[in-house]
Amino acid sequence: MLRIIISRIxxxxxxxxxxxxxxxxxxxxxxGNPFASDKATSPEEQAALEAYYGxxxxxxxxxxxxWKNIIIDGDFGDSLAMKxxxxxxxxxxxxxxxxxxxxxxxxxxxxxxxxxxIIAALFHNRWQDYLAMVIAMAGICIVAFVLGPxxxxxxxxxxxxxxxxxxxxxxxxxxxxxxxxxGVAAYLARLTRGGMLDVLSQDYIRSAxxxxxxxxxxxxxxxxxxxxxxxxxxLGPAFAAIITGSFVVENIFLVPGxxxxxxxxxxxxxxxxxxxxxxxxxxxxxxANLMSDLALIFMDPKLRNS
Amino acid sequence: xxxxxQDASNEPLITEKGSSLWSDAxxxxxxxKLAILGGIIVILILTACFVVAPILSWVGYDGNxxxxxxxxxxxxxxxxxxxxxxxxxxxxRVLEGGQISLLVAIIATxxxxxxxxxxxxxxxxxxxxxGNAMMRIVDGxxxxxxxxxxxxxxxxxxxxxxxxxxxxxxxWGFDDNTVLRFANLIPLTFAIAGFGWLSMGRIxxxxxxxxxxxEFVEAARSLGLTHHRILFRHILxxxxxxxIIYATLTIPSFILYEATLSYIGLGIEPPxxxxxxLIQEGANYLxxxxxxxxxxxxxxxxxxxxxxxxxxxxxxxxxxxxxKD
Numbered sequence: 001m002l003r004i005i006i007s008r009i010x011x012x013x014x015x016x017x018x019x020x021x022x023x024x025x026x027x028x029x030x031x032g033n034p035f036a037s038d039k040a041t042s043p044e045e046q047a048a049l050e051a052y053y054g055x056x057x058x059x060x061x062x063x064x065x066x067w068k069n070i071i072i073d074g075d076f077g078d079s080l081a082m083k084x085x086x087x088x089x090x091x092x093x094x095x096x097x098x099x100x101x102x103x104x105x106x107x108x109x110x111x112x113x114x115x116x117x118i119i120a121a122l123f124h125n126r127w128q129d130y131l132a133m134v135i136a137m138a139g140i141c142i143v144a145f146v147l148g149p150x151x152x153x154x155x156x157x158x159x160x161x162x163x164x165x166x167x168x169x170x171x172x173x174x175x176x177x178x179x180x181x182x183g184v185a186a187y188l189a190r191l192t193r194g195g196m197l198d199v200l201s202q203d204y205i206r207s208a209x210x211x212x213x214x215x216x217x218x219x220x221x222x223x224x225x226x227x228x229x230x231x232x233x234x235l236g237p238a239f240a241a242i243i244t245g246s247f248v249v250e251n252i253f254l255v256p257g258x259x260x261x262x263x264x265x266x267x268x269x270x271x272x273x274x275x276x277x278x279x280x281x282x283x284x285x286x287x288a289n290l291m292s293d294l295a296l297i298f299m300d301p302k303l304r305n306s
Numbered sequence: 307x308x309x310x311x312q313d314a315s316n317e318p319l320i321t322e323k324g325s326s327l328w329s330d331a332x333x334x335x336x337x338x339k340l341a342i343l344g345g346i347i348v349i350l351i352l353t354a355c356f357v358v359a360p361i362l363s364w365v366g367y368d369g370n371x372x373x374x375x376x377x378x379x380x381x382x383x384x385x386x387x388x389x390x391x392x393x394x395x396x397x398x399r400v401l402e403g404g405q406i407s408l409l410v411a412i413i414a415t416x417x418x419x420x421x422x423x424x425x426x427x428x429x430x431x432x433x434x435x436x437g438n439a440m441m442r443i444v445d446g447x448x449x450x451x452x453x454x455x456x457x458x459x460x461x462x463x464x465x466x467x468x469x470x471x472x473x474x475x476x477x478w479g480f481d482d483n484t485v486l487r488f489a490n491l492i493p494l495t496f497a498i499a500g501f502g503w504l505s506m507g508r509i510x511x512x513x514x515x516x517x518x519x520x521e522f523v524e525a526a527r528s529l530g531l532t533h534h535r536i537l538f539r540h541i542l543x544x545x546x547x548x549x550i551i552y553a554t555l556t557i558p559s560f561i562l563y564e565a566t567l568s569y570i571g572l573g574i575e576p577p578x579x580x581x582x583x584l585i586q587e588g589a590n591y592l593x594x595x596x597x598x599x600x601x602x603x604x605x606x607x608x609x610x611x612x613x614x615x616x617x618x619x620x621x622x623x624x625x626x627x628x629x630k631d
Contacts, residue, residue: 014446015445015446018443019446019447019449022446022447023450023454026458029462030462031461031462031465137611137615143566145565145566145569146585146603146606153592153596241451241452244451247453247570248569251570262454262457263572265454266457266461267461277451277454278451281449281450281454282449
């Protein structure tokens with residue numbers, strides 16, 4: 001157990017190091033500089049701004065400085081596009097919003113997707129199975145930017161207590177989280193169905209059936225845990241992705257979450273913001289993968305010994 | 307070899323010549339109604355966008371012709387499906403948008419397959435430390451947020467493509483409209499492929515790695531065949547199944563990526579149009595006229611459905627072990 005945790009941590013640190021290095025040089029390879037888009041800046045002012053943020057120094061010096069700031073001061077640097085604001089402040093403001101939204105949609109996705117997948121597997125090749133799989137496929141194919149506007153028009157518009165968009169009332173979380181949960185539910189349903197069908201064809205399930213174990217008990221006691229393995233493997237990375245916000249959904253429902261930074265950071269060439277996001281996302285991804293590893297060990301006793 | 311492979315309905319398939327993997331797969335695919343339906347829809351949509359639309363535009367229909375006196379016309383007025391917010395023929399808009407959406411997705415998929423097969427094949431066949439290091443790079447890049455990596459690639463590439471376009475227009479005298487249309491598509495396509503090949507590389511590597519441990523490859527090696535010959539004559543043909551399956555499932559996900567990027571304004575730009583762009587424009591007029599959103603959205607979702615069902619069907623057909631029948 002401890003070995004797994006340590007090796008995951010080392011792996012995550014390596015991935016994060018690699019990603020930050022790649023991103024560091026890649027964002028600087030975008031033609032143009034962060035201050036050229038400000039209309040009222042003269043070349044002299046741009047040079048002064050570059051000097052202020054240390055962008056006039058040689059690349060390797062900037063790179064070394066970036067790591068030094070992070071490791072020694074825990075400082076992600078200043079945002080280049082939103083003057084006077086720190087990257088850490090921007091993340092601290094927007095992450096809780098996306099986290100709240102993400103956790104709710106993840107909860108909805110799990111509680112719709114997994115039962116749907118189980119039902120599909122239990123009624124394999126019957127109409128319930130086909131219906132569940134068509135619903136799941138709809139969840140993948142009818143995307144957020146189609147669903148969102150439809151929800152706004154058909155649900156939020158007629159109801160007084162529901163805003164079409166915004167993030168003031170506590171009910172404002174409902175529509176974006178429903179929109180966001182469809183994709184998760186769909187993938188989970190497909191993975192759970194696959195896992196369940198795999199398990200149900202195993203010999204030990206047949207033995208249990210022959211022994212006369214009641215059907216419900218076979219599913220809950222014998223089949224469910226191993227059948228959830230693919231779903232849990234998927235949930236790790238999906239968790240990291242969903243709690244860091246979806247630009248599209250947050251944009252449709254005007255949610256002040258993290259999603260916007262992923263897009264605006266690059267288009268405004270805000271080097272520090274992009275690097276901060278990549279770093280943060282990489283660490284979250286590592287944590288999520290570790291959690292799904294531990295969950296898998298808990299699920300599958302065979303993994304515990306190896 | 308005569309096979310008595312059992313198909314889904316447990317009838318032995320006895321054929322005189324013996325059946326190859328591909329004819330077996332075809333028989334299995336034929337049984338899967340959803341996959342066949344998906345295949346038919348895919349063919350219909352491809353025909354509509356790449357055969358019917360060019361003929362219509364040759365006959366004189368124009369998707370860019372504005373007519374502000376005839377905005378939001380109903381079905382049959384000013385076009386078979388009516389007109390959009392600027393009085394343009396909606397049918398032509400949707401078909402021409404589909405051309406771009408499909409073209410970007412298909413070209414990006416071809417790029418993905420090429421890069422993924424070469425990279426994954428080499429990593430899987432070499433194995434060992436080099437192969438592992440090659441895959442660690444892929445894993446690392448996959449841990450990056452999708453939007454950041456795709457937009458990053460797009461911005462880097464488009465800077466260079468814009469320079470090239472300027473040279474082509476100013477110094478070589480190319481038609482600026484044509485050049486700019488392509489200059490908009492290329493960065494997007496390459497950016498999507500630049501992210502997409504990572505998963506392809508992973509799939510190819512794992513199947514190349516398991517194939518290169520099998521006896522027939524060992525036999526080929528002991529006969530003294532060159533690496534090149536083993537890779538291309540023995541390993542690659544055996545990987546065709548997973549590659550075809552994954553490529554079919556990649557097309558809808560790339561259509562989706564393109565639409566997402568166009569929707570957020572970082573994809574297709576006018577005069578080009580695509581389903582994502584049409585949906586984004588249509589969403590603004592949701593309350594005035596829902597057909598402007600509904601028609602591209604329905605066609606877009608239908609295409610995703612069709613490709614996904616076809617891909618799932620191919621997987622069940624070509625990889626019977628993975629199928630749950």
